[in-house]
Amino acid sequence: xxxxxxxxxxxxxxxxxxxxxxxxxxxxxxxxxxxxxxxxxxxxxxxxxxxxxxxxxxxxxxxxxxxxxxxxxxxxxxxxxxxxxxxxxxxxxxxxxxxxxxxxxxxxxxxxxxxxxxxxxxxxxxxxxxxxxxxxxxxxxxxxxxxxxxxxxxxxxxxxxxxxxxxxxxxxxxxxxxxxxxxxxxxxxxxxxxxxxxxxxxxxxxxxxxxxxxxx
Numbered sequence: 001x002x003x004x005x006x007x008x009x010x011x012x013x014x015x016x017x018x019x020x021x022x023x024x025x026x027x028x029x030x031x032x033x034x035x036x037x038x039x040x041x042x043x044x045x046x047x048x049x050x051x052x053x054x055x056x057x058x059x060x061x062x063x064x065x066x067x068x069x070x071x072x073x074x075x076x077x078x079x080x081x082x083x084x085x086x087x088x089x090x091x092x093x094x095x096x097x098x099x100x101x102x103x104x105x106x107x108x109x110x111x112x113x114x115x116x117x118x119x120x121x122x123x124x125x126x127x128x129x130x131x132x133x134x135x136x137x138x139x140x141x142x143x144x145x146x147x148x149x150x151x152x153x154x155x156x157x158x159x160x161x162x163x164x165x166x167x168x169x170x171x172x173x174x175x176x177x178x179x180x181x182x183x184x185x186x187x188x189x190x191x192x193x194x195x196x197x198x199x200x201x202x203x204x205x206x207x208x209x210x211x212x213x214x215x216x
Contacts, residue, residue: 022190025082025211026114029195033117034209036078037101037200041208042174043092044072044080049135049180054145066090066139067148076209083212085191088180090135091208095175098207106201107132109179114193114211122194127184129212132198135178137163140170181212191215 047069051062072081072089080089101107110121111128122128141162144154155162179196191213197206 023115023188023192023213025193026117026195029112029114029117030076030079030209030211033195034076034079034197035205037203037205037207039078039093039097039101039207041074041078041080041091041093043090044074045069045090046072046081046083046087047090048087049139052142053147054143055147056145063143063146064139065142065146065148066135074208078206078208080208080210083181083210085213085215086181086183087212088135088178089210090140090176090178092171092174092176093207095173098175101200101207102202107207108199108201109196110199111194111196114195117195127182127186128194128196129179129182132177132179134180135176137166137171137176140176141166177208179210181214183216184214185216187214187216189216
């Protein structure tokens with residue numbers, strides 16, 4: 001993202017923000033900046049990576065998983081939602097279509113602060129979620145005996161076994177992508193919104209965009 005080319009537009013978008021003491025998303029960014037590749041995004045869910053409990057008789061163990069899940073929808077072509085602090089989104093895309101767009105070097109996460117997009121792309125990778133594979137497949141298929149409800153399937157296997165089963169049974173010809181709202185040590189007390197898009201250098205378009213509340 002080049003500052004010079006986007007500066008006039010981003011100055012305008014900044015003026016569209018609602019004046020408020022609390023952090024607010026900038027709705028104009030997803031409407032104006034986001035240009036989509038057109039690839040279909042399916043099985044969207046918002047949730048959190050947290051520990052869940054597995055009970056086996058009188059024993060109880062903790063496992064890390066993608067929990068507190070809620071279905072999500074795509075808007076504005078490929079905008080996958082507003083995320084609360086530390087909330088995540090998972091989605092699937094057709095593997096052949098995704099790989100046809102290029103290799104890992106052709107993708108870049110681009111982010112701006114929602115209330116001051118005229119400053120251009122955030123440079124420090126510590127300040128934004130810079131990749132699209134934050135959640136492991138083992139987190140998606142719970143260990144049997146879990147406390148997350150009967151609607152979620154499970155398997156007795158190890159982490160690697162559950163990853164393989166999830167890939168084979170639930171993804172098949174799909175690739176799962178995921179991002180999580182990160183924290184930042186220099187976030188203001190009320191938090192700040194960050195707008196991001198997963199940008200393809202070859203097509204000059206984005207596979208998806210999202211906005212999230214970043215707190216300390």
